[in-house]
Amino acid sequence: MPIESKYPLIDIPDTDVWGLMFERKDRAYPDDKVIYYDPYTTRSYTYAQVKDTAIDFGKGLKALWDWQKGDVLALYTPNCIDTPAVTWGCHWAGGVLSPANPGYTVEELAFQLKDSGAKSVVTQLPFIKSAKEAAGKAGIPENRIIIIGDQRDPSGMVKHFTSIRNTSGTARFRRTKAEPHDDLAFLVYSSGTTGHPKGVMLTHRNIVANVLMLRAGEAGKLAWDKGLNGEGDKLLAFLPFFHIYGLTCLIHQSLFSGLQLVVMPKFDLNDFCRFIQDHKITFSYVVPPVVLLLSKHPDVSKYDLSSIRMMNSGAAPLTRELVQALHDRLKIPIKQGYGLSETSPTTHTQPWEDWNKTIGSVGTLLPNQIAKYMSPEEREVPAGKTGELWIKGPNVFKGYLNNPEMTENALTEDGYFKTGDVGHQDQEGNFYITDRVKELIKYKGFQVPPAELEGILVSHPHVNDVAVIGIYNEHQATEVPRAYVVPSGGPGAGEKEAIEIVEWMNGKVANHKKLRGGVRFVEEIPKSVSGKILRRLLKVKAAEEERNGQKAKL
Structure with missing residues (x-):
């Protein structure tokens, strides 16, 4: 029989992402709470500033370019504290955000721009040359390239996003509401082992569901407290915002839960440790290579990382040996989660208090999902036996853009997504992911x-x-x-x-x-x-x- 989540079912409101983030009645923190903070420049956004900036940016899109429901805004930039406001400004205007890896070549970016049908590109000044070339190949006019961050185009030819949000004559524009089940919020591109990346279509309901599912899964007796200074937990963010892991677990969760997100544009070991020490960071989402560095690199010993209450690893399997090595050296507990681009992303997480009871497990199934492990012959296997993980729930994507055949191969008629990941469950309902089917x-x-x-x-x-x-x-x-x-x-x-x-x-x-x-x-x-x-x-x-x-x- 398929495995059901041990969590009670949660109510998923019939709203789009904007409605969840900015129109909820149960927000437990004030408008002036700083949510996004840049430790390099000390620039920041409060909740109110994010909302106001997003509305102004969305109005600017409508006024300048007659932004329509379903229009795609591409994001080609490292992490930046301007990204959340731009993201939700796009949603306010009815658009779809499609983030791209800033490490892409011109050709790789041009493919995504063409495939997604992007109408505009947001980037930062150091990436403007590649953005212009790729936009040209995709037929996007140069005047539809937008810059975010602290640098401006010295020539004045490329607009900074602040000029978009300060467009005059926008008072008449109103928010375009999305249909949660059908309209896309994000079009993320998952890296395939061969061929071009695939455009993963994530609806507003997918994201709304996953934010609430993750919140429920992180609601244990140790989770999200008032932190060291009474303002609540502080998260250190280096995971890329162009990846669904960073988009949902960092950008969305921090605003929804009132957690301050200290934003790094990319990972640097010494900066990572220094920011934990100086800003009293209490939690960080990481990946196994970072856990490896923290457990072995000599520079880590220079810093006081004692404020960290917990780390959470995802994106690749985390082994017992790595968990033990980190804890032996730094006494930092680390739990594991699991998810995919196609599941918005998080499907499993270890409860905070159980991190050392099921080391190597990705935890238990988050609410509102069911799952099963299947043999190569597509027969369900019992607990303890290895198979491919299939998952069904409101967080499962709509399909692959422009690829009905691949969509049909990935989604069953009764709604299960074939993850391509191999593993098993134990008798207590803990899931283990051991590898990819193809690896x-x-x-x-x-x-x-x-x-x-x-x-x-x-x-x-x-x-x-x-x-x-x-x-x-x-x-x-x-x-x-x-x-x-x-x-x-x-x-x-x-x-x-x-x-x-x-x-x-x-x-x-x-x-x-x-x-x-x-x-x-x-x-x-x-x-x-x-x-x-x-x-x-x-x-x-x-x-x-x-x-x-x-x-x-x-």
Whole structure:
């Protein structure tokens, strides 16, 4: 039988995102509460300033460009405290926000602009050249490029968003309300392992539901209190706002719950630690590579991180070894959550008070969802057995833009989303995610999850970081696991050290999980901005090694 959430059903109001954020009657904090804070410039937004700025920006869009319901505004920028107001200003005007990775090339950005049908692009001055080129390729006029942040275009040719919000003659415009079930709030692009990214269509109801579901899941006896200074918890935000993890868990949750969000444009270890120390940060959403740095990097010892009550990791599997290493060094508890772009994103989280009871679990199913684990033959498997996770709930996306075939393959007729993630549940209803379906290594009919091996390897004293992939071995006509290791001693590691790691590892795993593909030393592990290992790049590297005569070991 499908697994139902242990949480009581929550009421999801029939409203759009703007209505949830700015028209609710139960807000428990004042208008002048600072919600978004830039620690580099000390610039900030209170709740009232976010709302007023968003309304003015939305009016400017309508006045200048006759903004219509469903028009798409692209966001091509690192994290910025102006982003929330621009986002909700777009929604006020009836638009759809489509965030893009600021690391995209011109061609990659142009694809998203074309595919989404974007009418305008928001960026920052350092990215203006690429934004202009991509906009040109997508047929977007240059006068529809907008700058946010502290810098202005010195030529005056590109408008700053403040000039949009200060457009005259806008008093006559009114908010365009969205139909929650049908109208899109966000069009996010998920990175595929091959081909172009997919446009994930998230409705207003999807986002409203997930904000409330996450709030219910974080409502334990330890969650969101008055913090160290009576103003409530402070969150440190470096996770990208162009990713659904940052969009929902950071931007939306902070405003909804009245939590101050200290915003970093990108991750920097020393700044991250310094801001925790100086601003008495109490909570941070992180990813496994950051947990790894905090547990091993010597610079961390320079700072007082004792104000942190809890961290939450997502975006990639977090292993028991990493949880233990962080807690052993810093005494910081860390829980795990799980979600996908297609689920708005959060579907599971560990309760605050249970973080050390089910280490390695992503927690329990958030309210208003049901789930099941399915075999490759699409038969449900019982608790304890491995399968692909399928999820159904109000947070599940509408489909992939311009791709009905892929949508049909991802969504079942009765509303389940096939996540592509492999795992199992235990008898108590805790869920475990071990890997992606397509990333499992198949050794002689056995399935080997790379993330499990990585979790063990990273606990080795001479391993700073690691990724495991499957390499085809002609002699055995099967894939074998190979580890790419960033050694703690630097680039001088050689064959002797590789053999030592292989032998150490082989003593800790079952026969079919042994590192028969050996160990290769690298300077860094390629990862996406959300912390996911880019295994396809390692596959390319492995192919080059094979061509150069470095054969996999038996």
